[in-house]
Amino acid sequence: MTSSLPSGGPDAASARAAAVSLGARPRSRGWFHSQSTRRLAFGYMLLAPAALYVLLLVGVPFLFSLYLAVSDANVGEPVARFVGLDNFRAAWEMDTFWIALRNSVVFLVVAAIFKSILGTGLAFLLLQSFKGKKLVRGLVVIPFTLPISVSVLSWKWMYDSQFSVINWALSRVGLIGTYGSESWPIWLGQPHLALLACIGVNVWRSFPFSAIVLLAGFTSVPTEVLDAARVDGCTFFQRFRHIVTPMIFPILIIGFLFDTVFTLSDLSVVYLLTAGGPGNATQILPVLAYQIGIQAGSLGRGAAIALMLVPLLFPALFLMLRNLKRRDW
Amino acid sequence: MSDSLPVLARHASVSRRRFLKVAGGGVAGSSLLTMLDARQAPAQLKGTTLRILTWSHFIPAYDVWFDKWSAQWGEKNGVKVKVDHIPHLELPARMAAEFAAGAGHDIVMNNATILVRLYYKSLLDMTDVYDDLGKRHGGWIPAAKSPIEVEGRIYGIPTYYILLPMLWRKDLFDANGLKAPDTWELARVAARTLKSKGNPTGIAFSHCNDANLNWRSLMFSFGATETDPSGENPTIDSKEMREALRFAKALFDEGMTPEVFSWDDASDNRFLASGIASWIHDAISAYRTTESTNPAVFKNTFVAMEPAGPGGKRVSVSAPICFLSWKFTKNPQGAKEYLTALVDADKEGMVASTGYNMPFLNDLAKKPMPVLGADPKLQVLQDFPKIVAFFGHPGPYSPQIQEVANLFVLPDIFTRVARGESVDAAVNWGSGEYRRIFAKHKRA
Numbered sequence: 001m002t003s004s005l006p007s008g009g010p011d012a013a014s015a016r017a018a019a020v021s022l023g024a025r026p027r028s029r030g031w032f033h034s035q036s037t038r039r040l041a042f043g044y045m046l047l048a049p050a051a052l053y054v055l056l057l058v059g060v061p062f063l064f065s066l067y068l069a070v071s072d073a074n075v076g077e078p079v080a081r082f083v084g085l086d087n088f089r090a091a092w093e094m095d096t097f098w099i100a101l102r103n104s105v106v107f108l109v110v111a112a113i114f115k116s117i118l119g120t121g122l123a124f125l126l127l128q129s130f131k132g133k134k135l136v137r138g139l140v141v142i143p144f145t146l147p148i149s150v151s152v153l154s155w156k157w158m159y160d161s162q163f164s165v166i167n168w169a170l171s172r173v174g175l176i177g178t179y180g181s182e183s184w185p186i187w188l189g190q191p192h193l194a195l196l197a198c199i200g201v202n203v204w205r206s207f208p209f210s211a212i213v214l215l216a217g218f219t220s221v222p223t224e225v226l227d228a229a230r231v232d233g234c235t236f237f238q239r240f241r242h243i244v245t246p247m248i249f250p251i252l253i254i255g256f257l258f259d260t261v262f263t264l265s266d267l268s269v270v271y272l273l274t275a276g277g278p279g280n281a282t283q284i285l286p287v288l289a290y291q292i293g294i295q296a297g298s299l300g301r302g303a304a305i306a307l308m309l310v311p312l313l314f315p316a317l318f319l320m321l322r323n324l325k326r327r328d329w
Numbered sequence: 330m331s332d333s334l335p336v337l338a339r340h341a342s343v344s345r346r347r348f349l350k351v352a353g354g355g356v357a358g359s360s361l362l363t364m365l366d367a368r369q370a371p372a373q374l375k376g377t378t379l380r381i382l383t384w385s386h387f388i389p390a391y392d393v394w395f396d397k398w399s400a401q402w403g404e405k406n407g408v409k410v411k412v413d414h415i416p417h418l419e420l421p422a423r424m425a426a427e428f429a430a431g432a433g434h435d436i437v438m439n440n441a442t443i444l445v446r447l448y449y450k451s452l453l454d455m456t457d458v459y460d461d462l463g464k465r466h467g468g469w470i471p472a473a474k475s476p477i478e479v480e481g482r483i484y485g486i487p488t489y490y491i492l493l494p495m496l497w498r499k500d501l502f503d504a505n506g507l508k509a510p511d512t513w514e515l516a517r518v519a520a521r522t523l524k525s526k527g528n529p530t531g532i533a534f535s536h537c538n539d540a541n542l543n544w545r546s547l548m549f550s551f552g553a554t555e556t557d558p559s560g561e562n563p564t565i566d567s568k569e570m571r572e573a574l575r576f577a578k579a580l581f582d583e584g585m586t587p588e589v590f591s592w593d594d595a596s597d598n599r600f601l602a603s604g605i606a607s608w609i610h611d612a613i614s615a616y617r618t619t620e621s622t623n624p625a626v627f628k629n630t631f632v633a634m635e636p637a638g639p640g641g642k643r644v645s646v647s648a649p650i651c652f653l654s655w656k657f658t659k660n661p662q663g664a665k666e667y668l669t670a671l672v673d674a675d676k677e678g679m680v681a682s683t684g685y686n687m688p689f690l691n692d693l694a695k696k697p698m699p700v701l702g703a704d705p706k707l708q709v710l711q712d713f714p715k716i717v718a719f720f721g722h723p724g725p726y727s728p729q730i731q732e733v734a735n736l737f738v739l740p741d742i743f744t745r746v747a748r749g750e751s752v753d754a755a756v757n758w759g760s761g762e763y764r765r766i767f768a769k770h771k772r773a
Contacts, residue, residue: 072772074728075425076448090769095762096736161588161596162603180527180586189535189591277536277737278590279744288736295421296732297447301769 068303075297087304097305100276100283104264104312107199107284111263112256114203119210126211127218140208148205152272155201159187159273188274191281198282201269206259213255217248253324260316264309285309375407379663382434383652384417387614387685394681402670408663417441424448427655435658436667441538441648442735443476443719445484446728452484453654458665459483462672467692470714476649476726485651486668489678489686492647492713493542495633496601496616497608498626501528510608513547513576513636520584523607530584530608531600533592533740534747540592540740541720542646543610548573548739549644549722550637555739560724561771563763565742566756572639574746574755581747590744602626613685613707634709635716643716647687649726687713729770738762 069087073080091097126137143151158165167184170176177183187197221244229239245252267286270276276283276291285308293302381399386392396412403410415423417440424444427433428451439445445452459477463469469487477485495510501523502509510516520530532547533540545555551573554564581589584607588596598615600606602622609615619627635645652671654664671678675693679686684700684707694714701707721730733739742759746752 074447075421075428075444076451086772090765093765095758156593159591160599161591162599162605186588186591189587189589194591274591275536275737277740277744278534279741279748291735292732294425295442295735297421297425297444297728298732298769 065303065307068299069307071300073299073303075294075299080300083300087301088308090301091305091308096280096283096288097285097308099280100285100288100305101308103195103282104284104286104309106195107202108260108263108312110196111199111202111206112259114199115207115210115259118203118207119214122207122211123214123218126215141212142208143205144208148268149272151205152201152269155197155204156188156273159197161186161189189278191279194274194278194282198270198273201273202263202266205269206262209262210255210259213251213258214248217251218244220251221247250324253320257317257320261313264313374660374663374666377407377660377663378409378411379403379436379660379667380434381410381412381436381438381667382420382423383412383414383438384420384440384650385414386682387612388617388682391678391682391686394678398671398674398677399667402667406663406666408660408667410667431657433655435660435664436652436654439476439485439649439651439653441542442731443649443651443726444731445477445651445653446479446726447731448653449479449482449484451656453656453658453661453664454482454484455486455654455665455668456483458486458669462486462669462690466672466690467695469689470691470694470717472647472649472717472719473689474725475719475721477651477653478725485653486672487649487651487689488668488672489675489682489688490647490649490717491612491685492645492687492710492717493539493546493610493612494645494710494713495608495610495636496613496630497633498528498606498629499631500629501526501607509631510633510636513550513580513638516608516636517576517580517584519607520580524584524586528605528607529586530580531586531589531592531597531606532580532610533594533597534581534589534744535592536737536740537592537594538648539594539597539611540743541734541737542648544577544740544743545646545718545720545722546610546635546644547577547638549646549718550635550642551576552638552640552642554723555733556721556724556727556730558723560721560727560730561767563760563767565739565763566760571752571756574743574752577743578746578752590747601630613710617683617685630706632706632709634712644718644722645713645716646719646722647713647717649719650686684710687717727770729767732766732770733763736762736766738766 068080070082070084071080072083072086122140126133126140130136157163162179164185164187166187167176167179171178171184176185185193188194225243225247226239229243234242265286267290270282270284271287271290274282276287285305289302289306292298292305296302383395386395392414399410399412402408413434420438420440421442421444423433424437424439427437428448455477459469460483472490473487474483477483477487495516497510497516497519499509501507502519505519505522505526507519507522508515510519516530523529532543548565548570549555552569553567553573554569556563592600597606597609597611598618601609601611601615602619604623604626613632616627616630616632619630635643637643652668654661654668658664672690675686675688675690676699679688679693679699684698684704687710688694688698691714694711696702696711697708698711701710719726720734721727724730738759742755745755745758750758
């Protein structure tokens with residue numbers, strides 16, 4: 001094709017150039033062969049496993065829970081009938097449900113406060129330079145990595161009404177009386193104390209996670225910025241409030257989201273320590289859902305109770321994610 | 330000739346498939362009957378597999394015996410037997426998973442949480458095995474059918490139950506001139522007297538199975554009932570129930586410490602072993618373990634009959650253990666034969682459990698029973714089969730009662746009263762919870 005073109009003169013040169021560029025253009029390529037499309041497709045391909053994971057492991061079970069919650073499904077009946085909102089109504093009619101709902105909210109809020117305080121404190125401690133820092137950093141995550149049943153059973157022993165090591169230690173230093181006296185705490189027997197004891201174990205297990213998340217955030221703050229603030233006369237709390245917190249805000253939010261979900265859906269601590277007792281003093285929604293849905297076999301009502309966690313979680317998640325997006329880091 | 334056509338057509342309808350179905354059913358049925366009659370596994374069992382899911386027994390020696398006996402039965406009958414032990418509280422979740430998957434163990438144990446009425450449509454009908462065992466062992470004790478019978482058919486084999494008798498410290502009672510706790514009133518007097526001397530009593534008020542069992546024993550002995558005989562209607566709102574609650578409140582105030590609100594199923598065992606308890610109402614494992622942990626307590630602890638209520642009535646609420654088999658099992662014949670042999674070997678099992686397992690069959694419960702008959706302290710347990718009852722008494726062990734038990738509604742009624750709520754308010758609250766649960770099951 002190019003060989004047929006006349007040679008010589010500027011017109012001839014531009015015609016040659018055009019011919020060359022025409023020749024370089026792919027002859028039968030579609031739109032999807034363009035570089036930008038290919039990049040887009042490659043991006044989606046990379047995202048696909050995560051999307052599939054979310055769809056299969058989160059979306060499908062969630063939709064299945066919705067299906068169960070509006071049906072009369074039980075563990076022994078493979079075919080269920082549609083019952084509308086009956087299961088939700090049945091839950092609302094239960095005293096225990098409202099107690100569980102209240103306890104779940106208290107559990108979430110109190111645990112979040114303690115985890116924030118302890119996690120921040122620990123993160124600052126781990127930020128300091130000291131000998132054996134790496135070892136300490138490894139050790140603090142042990143509560144989080146231990147199998148939950150093992151750690152909770154250890155706590156059960158520590159909270160034992162008769163052999164509690166906590167009580168014996170407190171008694172030894174004179175802070176409480178001896179076994180059998182009125183000041184001897186019954187950790188899992190007194191209603192408010194029992195709930196606090198359960199929250200304590202949850203905090204003990206999870207605050208290292210908060211600390212690690214915060215630590216990751218703290219280390220990402222440029223030291224120059226902090227040094228400049230220090231030179232400008234900022235106190236520790238001013239630096240923390242006006243520099244560190246805004247800079248690590250996205251990390252804080254993500255950590256908080258994880259923690260909220262983990263705490264609200266934590267079944268094991270309460271189930272293993274008290275099974276919701278005494279007198280429903282520690283009853284929370286996940287335990288109630290398990291007792292009704294699995295142990296008593298009413299899958300529909302169990303699913304309805306479990307789904308009550310969604311209205312609790314959704315506004316919190318929505319507000320946090322919207323706040324995060326507004327900042328648009 | 331023309332008449333022969335319809336005849337031919339009818340013959341043609343007995344297809345090869347139908348012939349095989351009828352003939353196969355006949356062979357299977359007759360071989361099962363022969364097998365049950367001859368007490369020998371049929372040849373077709375050879376080369377099959379049987380997977381069994383059971384709990385980890387409180388007496389570890391029983392598990393050792395169970396595994397060994399199962400392996401020997403397997404060897405004798407050419408069946409590969411595999412036994413899996415899991416904590417009993419995990420059994421409901423495992424059953425749900427196996428049901429959903431349509432695969433899993435051939436035989437599954439239920440302990441205290443009896444799920445027969447939930448799954449019966451998917452369980453193997455065991456009526457033939459149950460009837461055969463009853464015929465050969467002098468019949469079943471009255472309470473045996475309650476957990477496993479649905480619409481006149483039997484869907485599980487009850488193997489043993491666990492008693493919770495009175496375990497009392499004779500040395501402390503004698504030193505204070507107290508009578509043995511033969512009635513609940515005598516038990517209360519003893520608790521009141523001995524608490525002031527540093528030896529209180531204790532029954533769990535918490536969310537644990539002991540609380541479900543013990544408070545039911547007390548209320549039934551006081552003449553209260555949980556449901557009517559049909560099991561369809563709750564009956565806890567009664568004069569007798571109120572009386573039982575008033576008694577429990579007095580027993581708590583006079584004879585217990587608040588630690589009972591925090592107890593689990595093993596706390597009273599530790600309470601007895603520590604030497605502090607004056608009496609507890611618990612399985613004999615509590616007594617057995619003191620043999621090694623506190624020999625002095627073991628020596629002085631005695632076992633008593635279920636205390637009588639004000640009208641002299643005695644009802645002992647026990648935890649039943651039943652074995653079920655899925656319809657989807659590939660080895661139904663093996664499952665039936667295995668369970669038959671297991672119940673036949675009950676005496677061996679009772680010895681291995683050191684008298685912990687109580688038999689459901691009358692002949693096996695005849696005096697002297699293994700272990701119990703030979704131990705003067707435990708001989709009294711041989712009188713329990715007549716007074717044994719299960720959750721829901723006098724009605725059956727239904728799914729609604731199972732839900733009531735799973736939510737610990739009954740211990741919570743007692744807890745409310747012990748904590749100071751009025752008896753009427755606690756009964757009203759409890760009746761409401763019962764009614765709601767029963768209504769939901771009725772609707773379903």
